[in-house]
Every structure is written in structure tokens, then in C-alpha cells.
Amino acid sequence: MVDRPVAMGRITGLFGISGWVKVYSFTDPIDNLIDYSPWLLGNDLGERALLDARRQGKTLIAQLTAEDGQAICSRDAAAGLVGADITVDRSQMPPLPKDQYYWCDLIGSAVVNRQRVQLGRVVNMLETGAHDVLVLEGERERLIPFAPGQTVDHVDPDLGRIDVDWPDDA
Template sequence: MAPGEPSGAVSRSPVRIGRISGFHGVHGWVKVYSDTRPPENIFSYDPWLIDTGEGWRELKVAKHRRQGRLLLARFEGLEDRDAVTPLLNCEIAIDPAQLPPPGRDEYYWETLIGLEVVNRDGQSLGRVQGIIETGGHDVLVVAGEKERLIPFVGDVYIDAVEPEADRIRVDWDAERW
């Protein structure tokens, strides 16, 4: 496959790991925003899948570096700014098969997005629409009749995560915030 051609070889839904946030110079370098921790881990995945809005483009990172606070990457076969212009603000993802299995009681955010959140009374509070990283604890953004922010703290608010049942069980009163 030629660099940047659409790829249909993804085994499951791609997992977002960052985005292309800007250009750096005129020789095809791009600025990368990373969702991985530490941020440099984004470069340990190969190839990247770029969501162009018209499908996934599989790209290999030819070179990468950190420059101050910036993460920079250059792709094989894309040697100038014109070649990378269509990639600006595109999401970076990978095939989930590249991810190591999570540890016990650990979950990838992608696993949690879309799960129904049910409290101890059996009431559906909505579905996980996003996750906020706060530094202390991640917070689930649950959209239902109203939006709720539920700290993702096991043994306090989270009773069980059951991806196979499409559900997260929580200790959360439906009338709370």
C-alpha cells in the first residue's frame, strides 16, 4: 500500500491516541497532541491511523522528536507541508490489537465510552459520553436526562464495570447533581 492510502485492515474500531495539532516548518513535520501517558508513548505505536473524515489513512512515522514542549512527527512519503496539509486537526488512532491488555481493574477509556451507567436502584443515569482527566481521578461524563459528572473511583462510586453487559454500576443517587 502506498503511504497514506485508505486502509480497511483495522480489526475493531480504532482507538484514539491523539491528534495532529499543527505544522512545524515546511518539510512535512507536524505537531502532535498525545493522549498517551507519558506523551512520548504515542511514538511506540506503528502504524498510525489518521481519521481524515473520508476514511482511515494508515501512515508510518518516519521520524519523531521532542522539541521543548512540542512533540513532532514526520511521515514516510509525506515530505512537505502541502502533503500534510489535509492531516491538520485529524485524529490519530491505532488498531486496538496494538494495545497491551489492561491490568486488573484497569480500563481503556475507549472501553468505557458508550456504556450505560446504572445506579444501585437500577435507574439508568445515561451513557458515558466522555472522560475528563483531572489529575486526581478521572471523571465520567454521563449524558442522560441531564449531564452528570461521576468520579471514576472504585470502591467509592464505581461498583462494577461490565463491558460485556454494556454497563457500569455506580453508587450514585439519581437526584444528586
């Protein structure tokens, strides 16, 4: 896999008066985000070390370092981080078992059916009760269940290609 930043969450607010922030995690379970450090913050806020964090209801709360490497200890100093996306280097993510994939490795892949018709590119993924769903953008938007062995014949994240058993008129 190419080493690239992967969106893992977003700083959504402030927590208390001691410089802690509220974090919405994209990971499942949400506290898996705590396993990654440093965090790369969007809006050109740079790399920040995670000093402490814990689950707080349906979000996380975290204490990060400032640009100088010292702990952020005031609400005012933390306020500039609100709204920043949290990314981590793809290389920090643990390898998965065979035939399991991170969504970030599927997004951008070309989806081709058995008749060799390109149906579009994966622009998003949806989580449903039964299967994850590929959201394709192409000549039109398509939703295809990500069901290996059923609708999905083969996945090659290195080539950026997913082969599917799906008609081009569906």
C-alpha cells in the same frame, strides 16, 4: 474487546520545511503515541506509517509516509495532513492490569445505580487531581467520580456497563 479505531491524537501544524508535522497527543505520557504505527488518519487520509518522531516541548513532531508509502519530505506535502485526527486499532493497545481501564473502553457504557436506575451513558471522561470523572448524558448531564470501591461497584467493559453507588437524584 472489539477491535475498533481509538482516537490517540491530532495533527495540529507543520514543523520545519522537511515534511514533519506537529502532533497533539492524547496519551499519557504524550510520547506513548510514538509506540503505535501505523496511524489511521481521519478525513479519509488513510493509513500512514510513522517513520520518526520525538517529543518537542508539550507536543510531538513526526515524519510520516505519504499514501504511496514513501516519506513525506516537503512542507507542502505535509500541509494536507494538518487537522487530521490520529487513530490506532484498539488491538494495538497493551492489556492493562485487572481493574484498570482505558477511557475508550468506558465511553459508551451504561451507568446503573444500586437501585437499578440507569443514570445515563458515559460520553466523556475528565481527569482531575483526585479521581477521573465519568461524564454521563441521559435525562440530564451527571458527573460521577470514577472511584472503584467507593462510587464504582463494578465495571464490565464487554457488556458496556458500570454499576455505581450513586443516587439518581444527585
